[in-house]
Amino acid sequence: MKLLLVCLGNICRSPMAEGIFRQLTQQRGLPWEVDSAGTADYHVDEPPDRRAQRASAKLGMSISELRARQVQAADFSYFDWILAMDGDNLRQLQTLAGNKHKARLGLLRDPFLQHPRALEIPDPYWGDMEDFLACAEQIQQAAEAFLQNVGEDGKQ
Numbered sequence: 001m002k003l004l005l006v007c008l009g010n011i012c013r014s015p016m017a018e019g020i021f022r023q024l025t026q027q028r029g030l031p032w033e034v035d036s037a038g039t040a041d042y043h044v045d046e047p048p049d050r051r052a053q054r055a056s057a058k059l060g061m062s063i064s065e066l067r068a069r070q071v072q073a074a075d076f077s078y079f080d081w082i083l084a085m086d087g088d089n090l091r092q093l094q095t096l097a098g099n100k101h102k103a104r105l106g107l108l109r110d111p112f113l114q115h116p117r118a119l120e121i122p123d124p125y126w127g128d129m130e131d132f133l134a135c136a137e138q139i140q141q142a143a144e145a146f147l148q149n150v151g152e153d154g155k156q
């Protein structure tokens with residue numbers, strides 16, 4: 001199972017989500033490949049925002065080695081699942097993906113897109129440390145639910 005987490009800048013939400021999924025899949029002994037990327041190129045090659053690093057450290061993981069990258073066309077044929085943090089990210093992905101692609105696209109909080117209103121992980125970039133901690137917790141809950149819903153091999 002190959003999973004890509006996507007937000008706008010790849011320095012706040014999606015690197016925290018990458019760290020959380022790595023931790024959860026390791027704890028469960030699942031051989032998942034987890035990566036993250038941004039729809040924008042503003043922060044390519046930068047490490048995660050310091051507040052995202054701190055919030056992740058509080059949950060017991062280090063994400064300081066991660067570096068931002070932009071989503072690329074090959075991602076749609078490589079990954080099994082691509083989960084966006086918010087509706088804007090998802091719309092961008094749907095546009096980039098075109099008609100034929102392997103990856104399933106969804107929202108982290110609504111992988112099967114069952115809800116009429118987008119269930120989003122709001123962007124904490126313009127907020128404070130509290131917003132980053134709340135964001136990390138929200139991601140952790142959504143990640144646990146995703147693992148439960150898609151099963152160990154990511155199929156459902």
Ligand code: 4NP
Binds near residue numbers: 007008011012014042
């Ligand atoms: P992210 O947060 O998408 O969760 O990484 C953001 C990071 C940077 C910007 C916006 C959101 N920015 O506008 O530079």
